Structure formats: C-alpha cells, structure tokens
Amino acid sequence: MDDLIVRNISRMIIPFIQLYGIFVVFHGHLSPGGGFPGGAILGASIILYTLAFGSEKGHLKLPHSIAKWLESGAVIWYIILGLFGIFAGHVFLTNKPAGFYMGQAGDIISGGFIPMVTLAIGIKVASTMITLFHTMIEEEEH
Amino acid sequence: MKKLIMFTALGGLLFIMISSYMQMPPMGNVDNPSYNEVAEYYLEEALEDTHSPNAVAVIIMDYRALDTLGEATVLFTSIAAVLTVLVGKDPKPGEEESHHG
Amino acid sequence: MQIQFFLQNINYIGSSCLFVIGLYTVLTHPNLIKKIIGINIMETSVFLFFVSIGFVQGGRAPILQTSGNEAVQYVNPLPSALILTGIVVAVSITVYGLSMIIKIYNAYGTIELDEIMQIRSEEAND
Numbered sequence: 117m118d119d120l121i122v123r124n125i126s127r128m129i130i131p132f133i134q135l136y137g138i139f140v141v142f143h144g145h146l147s148p149g150g151g152f153p154g155g156a157i158l159g160a161s162i163i164l165y166t167l168a169f170g171s172e173k174g175h176l177k178l179p180h181s182i183a184k185w186l187e188s189g190a191v192i193w194y195i196i197l198g199l200f201g202i203f204a205g206h207v208f209l210t211n212k213p214a215g216f217y218m219g220q221a222g223d224i225i226s227g228g229f230i231p232m233v234t235l236a237i238g239i240k241v242a243s244t245m246i247t248l249f250h251t252m253i254e255e256e257e258h
Numbered sequence: 259m260k261k262l263i264m265f266t267a268l269g270g271l272l273f274i275m276i277s278s279y280m281q282m283p284p285m286g287n288v289d290n291p292s293y294n295e296v297a298e299y300y301l302e303e304a305l306e307d308t309h310s311p312n313a314v315a316v317i318i319m320d321y322r323a324l325d326t327l328g329e330a331t332v333l334f335t336s337i338a339a340v341l342t343v344l345v346g347k348d349p350k351p352g353e354e355e356s357h358h359g
Numbered sequence: 360m361q362i363q364f365f366l367q368n369i370n371y372i373g374s375s376c377l378f379v380i381g382l383y384t385v386l387t388h389p390n391l392i393k394k395i396i397g398i399n400i401m402e403t404s405v406f407l408f409f410v411s412i413g414f415v416q417g418g419r420a421p422i423l424q425t426s427g428n429e430a431v432q433y434v435n436p437l438p439s440a441l442i443l444t445g446i447v448v449a450v451s452i453t454v455y456g457l458s459m460i461i462k463i464y465n466a467y468g469t470i471e472l473d474e475i476m477q478i479r480s481e482e483a484n485d
Binding site for chain 2: 376397433459
C-alpha cells in the first residue's frame, strides 16, 4: 500500500507498539499479560510494517532463515529449562525445588523460570505470527 | 422454505440452551461448583510456591507448564502444516494425471 | 423474576446468541471465508462462556497482593488459564483453513462452495 498518511503514522507508532509488547512480555509474571499477548502485540507491529511498506521491506525485518531458528530455539529452550528439574532430582518442569533464583515477589527478576519461559513463548508467538502472515502474503503475490 | 427450517432449528437450539441455564447456578456466585478447592489452592499458594503475583501466569507457566509446552507444539505444528501446504509447486495442468495415484 | 434471570446470566445468554449466529453463518453462506468467520464467532462464544463460569461477583483480577493482609475475593483464575490454550488452537485452525482456501482458489478459481461443486460435477461427467 503506497499511502503517505499510512506510512508516516506507521513509522511513528510502531516503536511504541513494540515497546508495549516488550513491556507486556517482561512483566508477564507481575501484571496482566504474558507471553501470548505480548508476542501477539510484537507480531502485530511487524504485520503493520508489512502492510504499510510492502512485502519486500517487511520480509527483511524477519527473514525465514532467522524465523526458523527463533521458533525451534524457543521450544528447545523451554525443554532445556524443564530438564533442569530432572537433573535436580524432581519431575519435568519443576520450578522452585529445582534451584532457580526465586527473588522477591514483585521484582522483575523473580519467580524462578517463569520470566524465561514467558520470554521464550513471546518470541515463539511473535515469530510464528510474522512468518504465517508473510507466507500468505507471498502466496497471493505469485 | 429452507430459511424457515433453518430459523426453526437454530431458534430451538437457542431455546434449549437458555432453558438449560435456568438449571445452572447463577453467574458470579462464590459458591459455584467451579470455584472449588483447586482454584482456592492456586490463589492461596501461588505466591509462596513461585514468588510471582500473577496467578494466571503461574498456572500456565508453572503448575501446568507441560500444557503450555503442548501449546507451543500446536503452534509449531500449525506453522509446519501451513508451510507444507502453501510453499511448494503446483502441478502443471497437463501433468495432473500422473500425480493422482 | 424472569428479568432478573436474564440480567444475572447475561453472559451465558450472550454466548448462546453468538454461538447460534456463528452456526447460522457456517450453515447458510457458501463462501468459504465467511464459513471461517462463522467458526471464529463460534469459538469466541465458547471462550466467553468458559470465562464467564469463573467470574465472581465483586471479585478482582487474580493479581495477588504482595503486601497488606485484608482478605480480597479474586475471580477464578483457572478458566482464564485454560482458555489461553483454546485461543492458540483457534488461531492455528484459522490459519490452516485460510491456507487451504488459498489452495482451493488456485485450483478452481473460486471460493464459492456451490460453484466448486458445479465444477467438480462437470469434471466427473466428462
């Protein structure tokens, strides 16, 4: 879409959308939100960029070669975090008895592996949304 | 005629649903059977067990983390399925017969 | 009494209306994308019903208080947590259905179900 107003407004508000998405992901264990909504917001910002600036420039923001590493890596990181519980002598995906740093309730760095898992889920959801949208857009252009 | 049958069937479905709500406990009551000991355990013990105040995040990321791993697997499967369906060559119209087997 | 029943259970009744609207859309429209929209409306109605079960009158969102010790009534966090899974599955189903529709459009040149049936019957008769 080649429209001056859409392009300029998108250029102005996309940083704030991404900042809000990162805020939601990192405060997933403290406030309403979490990995899924935060990842959806992050993905929506890139989708807005693609809609405003075209498929070629949008595809450069997250190429498929990086997206596949992000998606696989997020799931593998999740499973590795779960395996810590087994090595500590408990069941899969154990949080507090496995020896994660618990911290003070209400701080950003607290809650054991919950922030790390939220981060992995956020990256995974954002990457999945962007990749699905780009795949469908490219299919329509052929 | 077709539309009349459709509206009768859907109206009957709506009537059955709403009449079944009369047998349910009223919405928003603390004594509802859904507000059972599981939810109370989560609300009381979440802060001590995980040191994070968001009870919903604690449930999906800690108590039921294996469920969330399955959820991530669903996302992975969906993107694999979509890429399998969309990214690939269409068979040429003349070659269609040989692919049918 | 009847008015009070409707006002008290307005979420349940609204979810039923949404379900019927979605089912009507799925059953009557031959356009495949409108069928997908109908399925999404039905999914939303189920989510609304499920989350409404966990509602508590006068309850607060389940963000636990770290300080202060007055007793606060929270809403039930369990349905909200379970519905997150449902939303992800709904998105996956929608995306897969849309990709299948793209393939159907490439093959038949239309996404109207009755026209696709006509083309298929003509192909079968040849």
